[in-house]
Amino acid sequence: MKIAFIGLGNMGLPMAVNLLKAGHAVSGFDLVAASLQRLVEYGGRAAATVAEAVAGAEAVVTMLPAGKHVAGVVPEILAAVQGKPLLIDSSTIDVETARRVAAQAAEHGIDLLDAPVSGGVGGAAAGTLTFMVGGTEAAFARGLPVLQAMGKTIVHAGGPGAGQSAKICNNMILGISMIGVSEAFVLADRLGLDRQKLFDIASKSSGQCWSLTSYCPVPGPVPNSPANRGYLPGFAATLMLKDLLLAQQAAEAGGAPTPLGAHAARIYQALVEVGEGDRDFSVTYEYLSDLYRAEAP
Ligand code: NAD
Numbered sequence: 276m277k278i279a280f281i282g283l284g285n286m287g288l289p290m291a292v293n294l295l296k297a298g299h300a301v302s303g304f305d306l307v308a309a310s311l312q313r314l315v316e317y318g319g320r321a322a323a324t325v326a327e328a329v330a331g332a333e334a335v336v337t338m339l340p341a342g343k344h345v346a347g348v349v350p351e352i353l354a355a356v357q358g359k360p361l362l363i364d365s366s367t368i369d370v371e372t373a374r375r376v377a378a379q380a381a382e383h384g385i386d387l388l389d390a391p392v393s394g395g396v397g398g399a400a401a402g403t404l405t406f407m408v409g410g411t412e413a414a415f416a417r418g419l420p421v422l423q424a425m426g427k428t429i430v431h432a433g434g435p436g437a438g439q440s441a442k443i444c445n446n447m448i449l450g451i452s453m454i455g456v457s458e459a460f461v462l463a464d465r466l467g468l469d470r471q472k473l474f475d476i477a478s479k480s481s482g483q484c485w486s487l488t489s490y491c492p493v494p495g496p497v498p499n500s501p502a503n504r505g506y507l508p509g510f511a512a513t514l515m516l517k518d519l520l521l522a523q524q525a526a527e528a529g530g531a532p533t534p535l536g537a538h539a540a541r542i543y544q545a546l547v548e549v550g551e552g553d554r555d556f557s558v559t560y561e562y563l564s565d566l567y568r569a570e571a572p
Contacts, residue, residue, distance in 0.1 A: 276300070277299070277300045277302070278332060278336060279301075279302050279303070279329040279336070280335075280336050281304050281339065281348055282338040282340075284307075284338065284340075285396050286392070288313055289396065290399050291303055291319060291336075293402045294336075294424050295317055296402075296424075303319050304327070325351045326351065330355065330356075334361045334362075335360055335361070336364075336421070337364045340366065341366070342368035342369045342371075344366070345364055345366055346375070349362070349379060349387070353383050359384055360385070361414060361417045362380055362386065362388070363390050365392055366391065367517070367518060367521070368391075369525065370439045370521075370525050371524075373436045374436040377435035386410060386413070386417065388414050388418050389409040389435065391407055391438050392404040392405060392407075393446075395508075398426075402424070402426065402427070403427040404425055404426035404427065405429075406425075406426045406438070407432050407439075407441040409433060409435050409436050409439065409440070447539070450515050450540075450543065451539045452484050452487075453556060453557055454542055455484075455486070456484065456487045456491070456492055457562075457563050459477070460473065460493045461560065464564065470495055471495055471496055474487070474493075474497075475496075478496075490557055491557075493560055501555035501557050501558075505554075506558040506561065507554070508553070508555040508556075509556070509557070511552065512546055512547055512559075515556035516540065516543040516552070519536060519540035519543055520540055543556070546558065546562050
């Protein structure tokens with residue numbers, strides 16, 4: 276297929292490279308010239324504008340920072356495309372913008388899927404991302420071969436916006452559970468309970484969860500968790516804050532009571548403000564330890 280790829284950043288470039296490896300022809304556009312050059316090195320084509328990238332494309336993938344970028348680029352795409360290519364937005368954005376751009380595309384008779392991902396930069400490079408997809412059944416069926424070249428698990432979550440809804444609900448669970456696990460280890464430290472013992476017990480008890488058993492925020496129990504490499508991301512705390520704020524935006528718009536989600540967002544906001552934003556989001560353990568120590572009488 277001829278595929279246009281807009282947004283060749285940390286995630287977009289390796290995703291576009293996997294499309295090339297699967298045999299698709301990829302024409303890319305990014306505001307950063309160096310990213311375009313890297314796409315060319317992998318066999319892609321560099322376009323000078325969005326319009327040039329999407330000319331003749333059968334599918335267009337966008338991987339942009341936030342809702343305002345997607346809201347700006349989608350009308351440019353709609354004005355420039357020939358025929359009825361499938362649009363796939365894999366950026367993590369607010370549900371309202373996702374639904375709005377899908378409706379704009381539908382006015383042009385064009386299908387747009389919201390298809391945010393989990394799996395991070397590692398998953399993007401390995402082609403093992405999970406895609407959570409919102410859109411019609413027919414659009415999902417059209418998008419599947421494109422998504423399969425970039426990911427391993429692809430789930431149709433429902434109509435337009437359902438992919439973004441699934442993403443922020445999942446990440447709200449993750450943000451809250453990571454803080455919960457971190458607090459338990461801070462308490463264990465203060466009680467003189469060995470961390471490994473807490474891990475051995477809780478990982479087989481009702482405290483068991485992904486934040487504990489796959490991504491443990493203290494060094495030791497899970498050898499490949501970021502805690503063992505100085506909280507090098509992984510998934511940076513700023514990105515977790517972004518997703519928690521999107522969840523809060525959706526909760527306010529939909530009238531959903533999410534008090535722990537709101538509190539988790541405040542904790543990540545404070546963590547980012549003290550300069551920890553570029554570290555892995557499991558740095559909550561270190562942050563909470565230090566915070567409590569600083570506040571101790
Ligand atoms: P990034 O900042 O590395 O890449 C975004 C790219 O978009 C940049 O190269 C930027 O130049 C480009 N861009 C911005 N505006 C543009 C425009 N108008 N036209 C063309 N290009 C434009 O971000 P990223 O880490 O690749 O993340 C992309 C999206 O994926 C975000 O929504 C993020 O929340 C989501 N995400 C990221 C991760 C992760 O681990 N990095 C994981 C899951 C989801």
